[in-house]
Amino acid sequence: MNEKFYLGLAGELAAKLDRISTFVTHGPSIGSYHEEVLKGVLSAMLPSRFQLRTGFIYGQDKGTSQQGDILIVDENNPDAYYFREGNFVIANPNAVASVIEVKTKLDKKAFVEAITGLNSFRQVANSHFPATFVFAYRAVTFNKENLEKWYESIVDIPDRIENYPWLIYSLYQGAIILKTPTATNDQWGHMTIEGEDNEVLKFKFLSLFLQTIRKAILAYANQNTNPFKNALLDDLRFGGYIHRYGKNKPSSL
Numbered sequence: 643m644n645e646k647f648y649l650g651l652a653g654e655l656a657a658k659l660d661r662i663s664t665f666v667t668h669g670p671s672i673g674s675y676h677e678e679v680l681k682g683v684l685s686a687m688l689p690s691r692f693q694l695r696t697g698f699i700y701g702q703d704k705g706t707s708q709q710g711d712i713l714i715v716d717e718n719n720p721d722a723y724y725f726r727e728g729n730f731v732i733a734n735p736n737a738v739a740s741v742i743e744v745k746t747k748l749d750k751k752a753f754v755e756a757i758t759g760l761n762s763f764r765q766v767a768n769s770h771f772p773a774t775f776v777f778a779y780r781a782v783t784f785n786k787e788n789l790e791k792w793y794e795s796i797v798d799i800p801d802r803i804e805n806y807p808w809l810i811y812s813l814y815q816g817a818i819i820l821k822t823p824t825a826t827n828d829q830w831g832h833m834t835i836e837g838e839d840n841e842v843l844k845f846k847f848l849s850l851f852l853q854t855i856r857k858a859i860l861a862y863a864n865q866n867t868n869p870f871k872n873a874l875l876d877d878l879r880f881g882g883y884i885h886r887y888g889k890n891k892p893s894s895l
Contacts, residue, residue, distance in 0.1 A: 677711050677744045680777055684712070687852060691718040692739060692859060697731040699738055700724055701766040706732070708762040712742040714772075714859065735767035739862035740855060741774050748778035748812055753792045760807060761799050773858035774807040777851070781812035784834050786892055789818075789885050793832070796887040803830050805887070808858060811851040819854070821884065829893065834881035846878055 658679050681694045688694075695713045698706045715722055715737050722737035741763050743756040753776075760774040782788055799805050803822065810818040810832070817835040835850065860867060883892040 676746060676779055680742070680744060681712060683852070684714075684855070687856065688714070688859065691716055693717050695726075695729050695731045695733065697729075697733065699733045699735045699763055699766055699772075701735055701768050704766045704768070707766040708759040710741045710759065710763065711744040713738050714740040714742075714855075716862065735763070735772070736770045738763070738770075738772040740858045741772050742855075743774075743776045745776065745778040746780065748776065748781035748810070748815075750782070750788075750792050750795060752778070754795050756810075757796055757799065757807070761805055764805055771804055773855075773861070775851075775855060775858075776807055776810040778810075778812040779814070781815040784812070784815050784818060786883055789832075789834070789883075790892055793885045793887055793892075794889055797889075799887055801887045801890065806832060809851060809854045811847060813848070817847050817850055818885075819850075821880070827895075829884055829895065831884040831886040831890075831893075833884050833895070835878050836881050850878070 658675075677696070685694055693715050695715050696709070696711060697713060698709055699713070700706050713731065713733060715731065715733055716739055717737075719734065719737035721734050723731050723733055725732040741760060743760055745752045745756060748756070756776045760776070763774065764771050803820070806820050808820050818832050819835055821830055821833050823830050835847070880895065882894055884895065885892050
């Protein structure tokens with residue numbers, strides 16, 4: 643996978659977005675189309691045991707999650723579904739490797755909706771917590787001031803690392819990634835991935851998003867291979883601040 647592959651993929655996604663927006667202004671219809679476009683990209687990179695569905699997970703004694711836009715389900719699990727009708731499912735939490743929320747435009751309201759919806763999968767799951775992601779075609783600028791307002795609005799979700807999406811991605815804005823503690827730095831939370839503002843960055847951020855999903859799938863399957871060897875991360879750098887839920891002020895790295 644070289645630079646031309648990801649540049650072409652990002653260009654294809656952007657072109658399809660612009661194409662449908664020219665003719666259709668109905669928000670839910672555009673959102674459904676965006677999900678289908680992303681599914682097309684993901685299906686090309688997933689092993690056949692994993693299928694892309696939409697729907698809910700159900701946990702005994704814990705009820706049902708909110709509806710997820712894209713569930714990556716391990717169909718090698720014989721107990722994967724409680725119910726399935728076409729691509730709509732009620733799935734066993736243990737068979738769901740990842741959940742992705744898709745937004746046409748990510749602003750404060752959409753951010754809170756996405757985080758709340760994804761957290762419902764954590765609440766319902768028993769012992770296995772699926773990796774969560776947010777994919778947006780457009781977004782409000784990922785700067786310190788905007789993000790501080792977004793994160794301080796998350797007041798009903800415990801500020802624990804397992805309640806944070808692995809990655810939040812916007813085709814036109816960049817990425818917010820989950821930093822985990824290390825042996826030399828115990829800070830954790832969400833931080834932006836930054837780079838020069840130019841067209842080439844689209845495929846680099848897209849590479850990071852796709853390979854992080856691949857990492858989640860490999861972790862679910864207990865594989866230790868490194869998917870980031872195919873990601874194009876040169877010229878990208880971590881932002882200077884860590885963002886956490888609630889009234890936590892952004893902390894500098």
